[in-house]
Amino acid sequence: MTPHAGWMLLEEIAPRLKVASRYLPKVGADDAEELYQDGLAIAARMLDSAERHGKEVAPSSVAYYATRQLLTGRRSTYAGRADVLSPAAQLDGRSRLTSVDLEINDPETGEAIPIGEALACNDEDPSHAAARNLDWEAFLLTGDAMTGLMVGAFARGDTMRDLKGVTGLSDSGISARKRQMSGRLLEHFGADSLDACLADAGRDPAWMADVVAQRETDACRNELGFSFCGGGSPEF
Numbered sequence: 624m625t626p627h628a629g630w631m632l633l634e635e636i637a638p639r640l641k642v643a644s645r646y647l648p649k650v651g652a653d654d655a656e657e658l659y660q661d662g663l664a665i666a667a668r669m670l671d672s673a674e675r676h677g678k679e680v681a682p683s684s685v686a687y688y689a690t691r692q693l694l695t696g697r698r699s700t701y702a703g704r705a706d707v708l709s710p711a712a713q714l715d716g717r718s719r720l721t722s723v724d725l726e727i728n729d730p731e732t733g734e735a736i737p738i739g740e741a742l743a744c745n746d747e748d749p750s751h752a753a754a755r756n757l758d759w760e761a762f763l764l765t766g767d768a769m770t771g772l773m774v775g776a777f778a779r780g781d782t783m784r785d786l787k788g789v790t791g792l793s794d795s796g797i798s799a800r801k802r803q804m805s806g807r808l809l810e811h812f813g814a815d816s817l818d819a820c821l822a823d824a825g826r827d828p829a830w831m832a833d834v835v836a837q838r839e840t841d842a843c844r845n846e847l848g849f850s851f852c853g854g855g856s857p858e859f
Contacts, residue, residue: 624667624670624671624674625674628670628671628674631670631682631685632663632666632667632670635682635683635686636663636666636682636685636686636689637663637666639682639683639686639690640659640662640663640666640686640689640690641659643662643686643690643693644656644658644659644662644693647690647693647694648694648714650696650710650713650714651710651713651720653710658693661693661698661699662686662689662690662693664699665689665692665693665697665698665699666685666686666689668699669685669688669689670685695711695714696709696710696711696712696713696714696715697710697711698710704717705717708720721738722738723737723738723739723742724737724738724739725737725738726738727741729741758812759774761811762807762808762811762812765807765811766804766807769790769800770804772789772790773786773790773797773800773801773804774804776789776790783797
């Protein structure tokens with residue numbers, strides 16, 4: 624962009640966009656200042672394109688067309704009207720943004736819960752599950768077929784009777800194999816890894832602690848959200 628185009632952008636176009644941005648429709652988190660900055664970026668792109676094609680444009684025309692683009696939902700990072708996050712798609716009524724903190728009624732309990740919690744998955748992190756599977760595959764490769772049968776039975780929660788039927792071992796034989804496998808597990812994974820697995824067993828996901836803490840904070844604010852008047856009676 625030439626110095627003349629830069630001067631035109633800041634002195635002739637920017638003031639027009641500054642005024643127009645106050646009256647443009649706001650979508651989502653849009654505000655006047657953000658629309659103004661978007662308009663400047665759009666106008667700068669128009670000026671640069673006109674210069675590269677050897678065309679002269681009037682500042683009022685550039686400001687007008689930049690404002691029209693903002694009015695229809697276009698932005699400097701426009702991704703198309705089919706993008707659900709695009710202001711254009713929302714202005715067209717094709718999508719709507721809803722806060723994950725918005726509360727809805729749980730169909731099972733009838734209690735009000737945030738949308739984010741309703742959509743959240745309580746299962747463990749898939750990356751942790753994949754890493755654990757790789758570790759177990761490496762461990763199983765170090766043993767025999769009987770090791771795989773016993774590990775599978777333990778994972779399913781089979782009883783000693785079920786284990787006897789699968790492995791064909793006696794009670795004493797199964798106990799001996801369990802002690803042998805215990806030593807191999809400690810050697811392969813290490814005592815620290817096993818302790819960490821036992822500590823995490825049955826523990827809620829880390830994000831759930833944040834949800835519970837926020838709920839408790841909100842509850843405290845609701846309980847303490849009053850002041851006492853001069854006469855000593857609470858005023859809510």
